[in-house]
Amino acid sequence: MAGSGDEKSGYRRDTKIAHLGRDPAAFGGMVNTPVFRGSTIIAENLDTYEDTSRRDRKGAMVYGRMGTPTTFTLETAIAELEGGSGCVAVSSGLAAVTCAVLAFAEAGDHILMSDSVYWPARKFCDGLLKRLGVETEYFDPLIGGDIAGLIRPNTKLVYLESPGSITFEVQDVPAISKAAKEKGAWVLMDTTWVASVLCRPFELGVDVSIQAGTKYIVGHSDAMLGLITTNEAAEKPIRDAVRSLGQCAGPDDVYLGTRGLRTLSVRLARHAETALKLAEWLQQRPEVERLLCPALPDDPGHEIWRRDFEGACGLFGLVLNAPCPRPAVVAMIDGMSLFGLGASWGGYESLMIASYPEKIRTATTWDAPGRTFRIHAGLEDPADLIADLEAGFERFNAVRKEH
Ligand SMILES: *Cc1c(COP(=O)(O)O)cnc(C)c1O
Numbered sequence: 200m201a202g203s204g205d206e207k208s209g210y211r212r213d214t215k216i217a218h219l220g221r222d223p224a225a226f227g228g229m230v231n232t233p234v235f236r237g238s239t240i241i242a243e244n245l246d247t248y249e250d251t252s253r254r255d256r257k258g259a260m261v262y263g264r265m266g267t268p269t270t271f272t273l274e275t276a277i278a279e280l281e282g283g284s285g286c287v288a289v290s291s292g293l294a295a296v297t298c299a300v301l302a303f304a305e306a307g308d309h310i311l312m313s314d315s316v317y318w319p320a321r322k323f324c325d326g327l328l329k330r331l332g333v334e335t336e337y338f339d340p341l342i343g344g345d346i347a348g349l350i351r352p353n354t355k356l357v358y359l360e361s362p363g364s365i366t367f368e369v370q371d372v373p374a375i376s377k378a379a380k381e382k383g384a385w386v387l388m389d390t391t392w393v394a395s396v397l398c399r400p401f402e403l404g405v406d407v408s409i410q411a412g413t414k415y416i417v418g419h420s421d422a423m424l425g426l427i428t429t430n431e432a433a434e435k436p437i438r439d440a441v442r443s444l445g446q447c448a449g450p451d452d453v454y455l456g457t458r459g460l461r462t463l464s465v466r467l468a469r470h471a472e473t474a475l476k477l478a479e480w481l482q483q484r485p486e487v488e489r490l491l492c493p494a495l496p497d498d499p500g501h502e503i504w505r506r507d508f509e510g511a512c513g514l515f516g517l518v519l520n521a522p523c524p525r526p527a528v529v530a531m532i533d534g535m536s537l538f539g540l541g542a543s544w545g546g547y548e549s550l551m552i553a554s555y556p557e558k559i560r561t562a563t564t565w566d567a568p569g570r571t572f573r574i575h576a577g578l579e580d581p582a583d584l585i586a587d588l589e590a591g592f593e594r595f596n597a598v599r600k601e602h
Pocket residue numbers: 291292293294296317364389391392410411412413414423424425543
């Protein structure tokens with residue numbers, strides 16, 4: 200797998216995670232950039248106040264909504280980690296998705312979106328975006344270079360998510376990006392699973408990397424945060440859209456993002472290790488049809504994942520091998536002691552939800568003999584998590600027998 204050396208600072212990934220974006224000397228020696236709370240920034244004089252160019256000067260404080268040193272610390276660190284030219288923080292992962300799409304899409308445009316994308320992104324495209332006169336067409340996440348056949352003269356952008364939400368298909372991002380570039384379309388990718396470090400989106404041909412910082416960057420389930428990282432060409436359109444839409448992230452949430460970032464590597468390594476242990480255990484269960492986990496050698500996406508990614512996180516899925524009466528699923532899920540039943544992921548705690556990809560897809564069908572589930576492996580002891588899953592299957596089987 201590719202190394203993670205840095206061309207910019209010369210330091211390796213974990214060193215960068217600990218040091219990027221902060222400047223203790225600028226804040227009286229404070230290790231962490233403090234939380235700047237504020238709206239108004241007082242200008243020295245009228246000339247400065249009326250100088251609109253300062254809005255585009257990196258690191259300049261102009262108005263609270265446009266960022267403070269608290270924001271710039273995180274944005275600088277994320278942009279450098281991902282290898283992008285700039286990053287802007289917004290209020291949530293979904294705000295990052297909608298701002299990024301609205302930065303490019305205009306009435307009369309056609310956009311291509313992977314059939315495996317995060318469901319609220321789909322809802323945005325089929326609802327508000329459609330109302331604005333933009334047509335969204337969904338495509339098979341495994342289409343690869345054949346995406347060329349779907350690109351029309353008015354196709355403004357191609358939107359990817361790899362691995363896909365809920366179903367974890369690994370997309371051939373370089374092949375799709377190449378085809379999109381040849382036809383002049385922008386490439387946007389939801390990189391939440393990547394957590395800024397598990398692949399190099401810009402080297403794979405992506406123009407805009409969209410991340411729910413809410414997940415692994417914050418890492419403790421205690422803040423909402425969106426991050427849009429861009430290459431040079433996409434930076435201005437994205438900044439303009441974020442400003443026009445009035446988007447910004449709150450200072451305390453941004454601070455929690457930066458604080459989470461500093462421990463990202465050790466957390467991710469443990470999340471990934473536990474996820475693999477759980478997935479390997481689940482693979483042996485008689486109830487399980489297949490795992491949806493690119494880190495497993497027999498996963499259909501494993502080869503591309505090895506080629507393009509530098510590791511995995513704690514999020515994966517599984518499919519059961521026979522029809523699952525709802526009461527059996529309810530008995531399993533509702534009775535879990537350690538796995539919480541909740542949206543979101545990337546915190547220190549484990550989660551498990553039932554999922555319904557067969558109801559969402561339009562370009563492809565989701566063929567699964569039994570229910571699909573998504574698991575987030577938290578930082579608990581893996582043996583306790585396995586025991587919780589084992590007890591869950593016992594409840595599941597006891598109720599299933601009655602049906
Ligand atoms: C959670 C999530 C989002 C949205 O993030 P929020 O901060 O919850 O708005 C976007 N994409 C993916 C893949 C996610 O899992």
